[in-house]
Amino acid sequence: MKKKLLITFPTTYDSIKAEEVLKQHDVSLRVRPVPREISSDCGLAIQCELDIEEQALRFLKENEVEVEGIHYI
Numbered sequence: 001m002k003k004k005l006l007i008t009f010p011t012t013y014d015s016i017k018a019e020e021v022l023k024q025h026d027v028s029l030r031v032r033p034v035p036r037e038i039s040s041d042c043g044l045a046i047q048c049e050l051d052i053e054e055q056a057l058r059f060l061k062e063n064e065v066e067v068e069g070i071h072y073i
């Protein structure tokens with residue numbers, strides 16, 4: 001199975017803002033709960049293809065979206 005990129009955020013607001021920013025740039029993504037293995041806190045993460053990692057993180061940085069963590073699942 002091909003690995004995916006999972007981006008976590010410190011707040012729900014950041015995850016919603018990230019979804020909006022990435023969709024504006026036509027990034028294919030899935031919003032999902034953060035897996036318990038990564039964090040016991042409730043929260044949302046964005047899952048996308050690993051090959052667009054650089055682009056996705058650049059879009060988030062340019063739009064001042066705070067990222068908590070980057071995981072490969």
